[in-house]
Amino acid sequence: MAVVADPVGSGGRLCGLGEDGGTVGGTAVVADLARAVREVEAAAGPRWVWGGTEEVYQGLLDRGGVRVGRCHDVKLVESLLLGQEGRHGRPRSLGAAWARLHGLPEPPDAPEAGGDDQPVLFAADRHHLPPDADPLAALVEVHAAQQRRIGAGDRPDRMRLLCAAESAGALAAVEMGRDGLPWSARAHDELLTGLLGPRPAGGARPARLGELAQRIQDALGRPVNPDSPAQLLPAFARVGVPLASTRSHELRKVEHPAAGLLLRYKELSRIHAAHGWAWREAWVRDGRFRPEYVVGGVVSGRWATRGGGALQIPRPLRAAVVADPGHLLVVADAGQLEPRVLAAMSGDQGLAGAAAGGDLYAAVAQDAFGGDRPRAKIALLAAMYGQTSGEAGQLLAVMRRRFPVALALVEAAARTGEAGGIVRSQLGRTSPAPSADRFVDEAADPADGASPDRRAARSWGRFTRNFVIQASAADWALAMLAALRRELAAIGSAPRLVFFQHDEVVVHTPADLAPAVESAVAAAADEARRLVFGATPVPFPLETHAVERYADAK
DNA sequence: ATTCATGGCGCC
């Protein structure tokens, strides 16, 4: 069912779509679009086709519309298809897709900065379609073309699944952004006060930070701003501590008393700056933290957020995430997701065997590293990230010997990237092409391993090496989220997804429904494994904890 | 006064 909202007012138009994307029946013009969608959703539960979930679904919910089960987000699908076709970076709005179909100039996605407000808003409502185009006709046309393009790819079944999962994610993102993460101002206050001292008036520096700054100055024997690396480096040098940088990793190796104080200062000042009282006033309303999720905000398919640092909430602060009375948070975390993805994708028998038990790192350690789990973890991370420095290089050699098929997968991806090629995730999300200037000199003297060109090529190789893993993990996570969203809706309207962070979800639910939610989580994890990786023997467990505070889940 | 690059650190 294709749907467009009128640019102003509450009306819109709908029309049915057949299997081939052609229209079925006539166009319905309605004055209350939210109501029409509610009725059709209840009667038929169709896949809603629209130009952009962020705009249309948001508007429907604003006007009292129902939550819908499925959609096809033309903008997100366009982005996936542009990648499939090696045309990354082209504008992806409905209007741009329509213009491409007609050989017309493509409107850019981002409106010109500094332009008049009125045309920009109008353009957004119409998804950048020209004034004389019929939005519903354009939508139907672009959707049909997208269906054909999906079918024209190497693995239409997987791309179809990816498009469905991406679109379902967009529904979940809008819903989560509206529901928000339960955030207790009181618990947050207690935490901050315990760490930083009482809240200072007028945004001044908290007492504890002032004290630490003073003690750092005393230890270094001169006035210095602890927030300024440029001042700290010479100050440390003057007391006989030459530092390459003021990073924590560097400071931890240092004996001088100022180093420990500075480490503590950095830790606390970050909490204060990034998630302190000012943050709460900006981002928490009515007991909910409402970040704005950006689906497809990362090329790998991970989400980003706009504002509030939602995906970087420091672990200690998760004690402020408290379920409502009579409710629980079901926290579900996919442990060791990326190495499991590598095992499943590559089909490496040894690694799959290691993944079969509960602790993949421990099993790899048993197989290849004399039971040394930390080294096994470093070795796996090195394989997936391309680290070669330090002991990682030697561990990698062991990995290559013991898990040749898995290593061949990531190393092939790295070689493709170094040569300027593109790689794909399990479901067919495509890595961007390197910028043109990055590979100007392909034939650069290969003997000159340290040339800027070679360095850039190797860096891009690390990116594509990681892309196949990270993006496939995102494939799984998205499929899981889509399945979970559907399972939760079947339980009822009370359990709500309230947080999603790469490989972890949080559901806020009445306490008596927590067991049902945990079952839904397990079912979703297994469905995602089956859909994304088929018959793999590699399990993808989603560990759940039903807790009152997010911090209690670990 | 505002913008931009950099260093740094939080999360995965």
Add this chain to the structure above:
DNA sequence: AAAGGGCGCCATGAAT
């Protein structure tokens, strides 16, 4: 010889 992937956000300090 090679020096770990992806993000968002903050403060600083220089440039505009």
